[in-house]
Amino acid sequence: MAEFELIQRYFAQLTPPREDVPLGIGDDCALLRLPDGYELATTTDTLVAGVHFFDDVAPETLGHKALAVNLSDLASMGAEAAWVTLALTLDRTDAAWLQAFSRGFATLAAEFNVQLVGGDTTQGPLAIGVTAFGFLPAGQALKRSTAEVGDLVCVTGSLGDAALALRALQGDLRAKPFLRDLRHRLESPQPRLAAGQSLRGLAHAAIDLSDGLISDLGHILKQSRVGVTLQLADLPLSPQLQSYLQSDDDFVLPLAGGDDYELCVTVPPAKLRQAQQRVADLTVIGQIDAEPGMRLQRQDGSLLEQQLTGYEHFA
Amino acid sequence: MAEFELIQRYFAQLTPPREDVPLGIGDDCALLRLPDGYELATTTDTLVAGVHFFDDVAPETLGHKALAVNLSDLASMGAEAAWVTLALTLDRTDAAWLQAFSRGFATLAAEFNVQLVGGDTTQGPLAIGVTAFGFLPAGQALKRSTAEVGDLVCVTGSLGDAALALRALQGDLRAKPFLRDLRHRLESPQPRLAAGQSLRGLAHAAIDLSDGLISDLGHILKQSRVGVTLQLADLPLSPQLQSYLQSDDDFVLPLAGGDDYELCVTVPPAKLRQAQQRVADLTVIGQIDAEPGMRLQRQDGSLLEQQLTGYEHFA
The missing domain is CATH 3.90.650.10 (PurM-like C-terminal domain)
Known part of the structure; x- marks a missing residue:
């Protein structure tokens, strides 16, 4: 599993550090600080090879999209994006694939100042699990259940x-x-x-x-x-x-x-x-x-x- | 995907509701409230069939263990467990398997007053992704990097x-x-x-x-x-x-x-x-x-x- 540990170390440096992350990748948990009076918004999505994307999709595109679909969920609540964790299941360690994937992921993360705070790398059929975290002032989230007649x-x-x-x-x-x-x-x-x-x-x-x-x-x-x-x-x-x-x-x-x-x-x-x-x-x-x-x-x-x-x- | 939607509805009722969850399963994000002055602790682990468990493992055991290993990470930081999301990749919908899996998961969740706040059900090779969330007073986390000579x-x-x-x-x-x-x-x-x-x-x-x-x-x-x-x-x-x-x-x-x-x-x-x-x-x-x-x-x-x-x- 040395190769997989290498990957984790690689991902640890992938995104810019934020001040509200007292502890990022490398411990049992990440520690995150929310501003007082704010709520945490969180969403999780898994992309599975052969189901959500073709095996031959460009890895840079995949890295971008896996993060984008989760940030889009934060956007729909009106939240500010802040942190993300990545659970990567890989059938093999292919350096070129990983570099391209992480480039796509990191470029989008940097654009929205999102820090990767947790990584889990597993051997198995290719799948990408992303959990994104954001925050917004308590009580101000945009929900699905609050549309009104006349809107x-x-x-x-x-x-x-x-x-x-x-x-x-x-x-x-x-x-x-x-x-x-x-x-x-x-x-x-x-x-x-x-x-x-x-x-x-x-x-x-x-x-x-x-x-x-x-x-x-x-x-x-x-x-x-x-x-x-x-x-x-x-x-x-x-x-x-x-x-x-x-x-x-x-x-x-x-x-x-x-x-x-x-x-x-x-x-x-x-x-x-x-x-x-x-x-x-x-x-x-x-x-x-x-x-x-x-x-x-x-x-x-x-x-x-x-x-x-x-x-x-x-x- | 109607079957999968059914599963999601089923999981929505699985764990007891907590007062600090303004919005649980069913929207684009879950919304969670931390006490002021506390930090969020979060950890994610993926269990893949054939890698972390055998395909024929008792599903109730698997449900318990998938949650337990993540709660254990919260325990090691000194955090109180509060919320969890479950990303379930299933090769098929087998009602008996799902009921047993969720029984194992829910029994442990109830024991520690942990609410399932997000669910993602995907078709693909069997894998279980769990992200657990807890909190603890700011600055009091037990880390790996702070052992001292003489301890x-x-x-x-x-x-x-x-x-x-x-x-x-x-x-x-x-x-x-x-x-x-x-x-x-x-x-x-x-x-x-x-x-x-x-x-x-x-x-x-x-x-x-x-x-x-x-x-x-x-x-x-x-x-x-x-x-x-x-x-x-x-x-x-x-x-x-x-x-x-x-x-x-x-x-x-x-x-x-x-x-x-x-x-x-x-x-x-x-x-x-x-x-x-x-x-x-x-x-x-x-x-x-x-x-x-x-x-x-x-x-x-x-x-x-x-x-x-x-x-x-x-x-």
């Missing part, structure tokens, strides 16, 4: 670009021309931490978009016991996705494509202007109502009812 | 029993008679949380014994830049292990057997009486000195030098 449903950025890039990689010839522009949306998603923090005190509810809008917004609806009417014409689409879509009813990618890692929030109308001042790319796409379920409305007022089940299944 | 080296409980049970399970006929008495030491280790907390302010350094005394105490020596002389006759051995050992020089099990999950601490002589009053089964086994390395001394003063390398390799 405007907003999303950051544009929807469906990652799914379009995936189609291109899977061989969709019509999608191929857009791969160069959109590949980073799939492989190097940027967790919207600043946006999440800016929306504390303004948004009622929030979630990050990992499984697709319908699926993820569905969690807010269910946990808040409300419904929604979405305006299809208002979905924010990149120029590339607009070029790709063939009909006005082709909304599978923006509605059900995963991996966007944008935020979906509900904002009371009186707070919208302030929210949009703080988050420049925040787009209103619908409104929360009391009737359970999700209604997808065309510009002419008609509903896209038939395909909803299909979307849900796809999602 | 007495002490261990809780008895050493080598889990390794003897393992030998019995592996077919050692001489070990078999002791299996009934010692099997729980291997399969259901009890994290020494109360002992760790009691030793705050008394012990200088601490570690939990997972890989065997020589290996684990070695971490304290290395990180504290000190050495140790251990008195072999003072190693605390159960009556069963004493019956099994054939010669006075047969110390592989207590010195290098893993899975004890007892604590090894260094205590200044002036604090020993108080430490032993608080932790009844605390035994002095040696003393920290300035000369690097580990010396194993027989009762007659001679050293067991030849075998040290062998032990280290075994460990």
Whole structure:
């Protein structure tokens, strides 16, 4: 196991030290200090080879994404990211792979001042377990369960670009021309931490978009016991996705494509202007109502009812 | 994935709720409240099938042990255990297996008032990732790096029993008679949380014994830049292990057997009486000195030098 110990020592120096870490990698536990009056936010995700990624994925991309999806969960609560632990299960020790993986991981960690405080390296089928930690003022977290009737449903950025890039990689010839522009949306998603923090005190509810809008917004609806009417014409689409879509009813990618890692929030109308001042790319796409379920409305007022089940299944 | 969602809902109710958990399973993050002036202690361990356990291990045992090894890390810092997240990678959903696994996990969690606050269920080769969280007054953690020359080296409980049970399970006929008495030491280790907390302010350094005394105490020596002389006759051995050992020089099990999950601490002589009053089964086994390395001394003063390398390799 000497090689594995080497890896652990290597990871110990990977990220910049923070002042609120009295003890990092190398003891039985890491010790972390929260500011008084703050709550800890924590989330854990495991990526398994052959399930969440292909064995031949670029390791730098994988390192970035394993951290990004967890930071995105912190973003959706409105938390500030601070610390992370990495449980790496490796089938073998491949120095080049590890260096590239850790470069992807460390570059993103440095960008958000996140320190790696715990490492566990295990021999076995390739899998990556990340637990991310952040904090936010007590009582100010953006939850899934607190959307209110009348709230405007907003999303950051544009929807469906990652799914379009995936189609291109899977061989969709019509999608191929857009791969160069959109590949980073799939492989190097940027967790919207600043946006999440800016929306504390303004948004009622929030979630990050990992499984697709319908699926993820569905969690807010269910946990808040409300419904929604979405305006299809208002979905924010990149120029590339607009070029790709063939009909006005082709909304599978923006509605059900995963991996966007944008935020979906509900904002009371009186707070919208302030929210949009703080988050420049925040787009209103619908409104929360009391009737359970999700209604997808065309510009002419008609509903896209038939395909909803299909979307849900796809999602 | 409906089955997996079911599992997550099932796990959500598994452990008793704590007042310091404003938000548990079911959102993007869990939210946790630390008392002001306390530090968070966190540790993560992954158990992989075929590496850390056999595929046919009793799932209840596995549930217990996956949590116990992490709580043991909290114990060694002197922390109070509070919360835990579970990242379960399952090759299939087997209701009987899951029920037994979660029973083992939940029984131990309830014993120490630990709440499961996050769950991630993934399809893939069987693996169990646990991240445990506890807290302790700021600055009072028992670390590996703070042993001092003159400190007495002490261990809780008895050493080598889990390794003897393992030998019995592996077919050692001489070990078999002791299996009934010692099997729980291997399969259901009890994290020494109360002992760790009691030793705050008394012990200088601490570690939990997972890989065997020589290996684990070695971490304290290395990180504290000190050495140790251990008195072999003072190693605390159960009556069963004493019956099994054939010669006075047969110390592989207590010195290098893993899975004890007892604590090894260094205590200044002036604090020993108080430490032993608080932790009844605390035994002095040696003393920290300035000369690097580990010396194993027989009762007659001679050293067991030849075998040290062998032990280290075994460990």
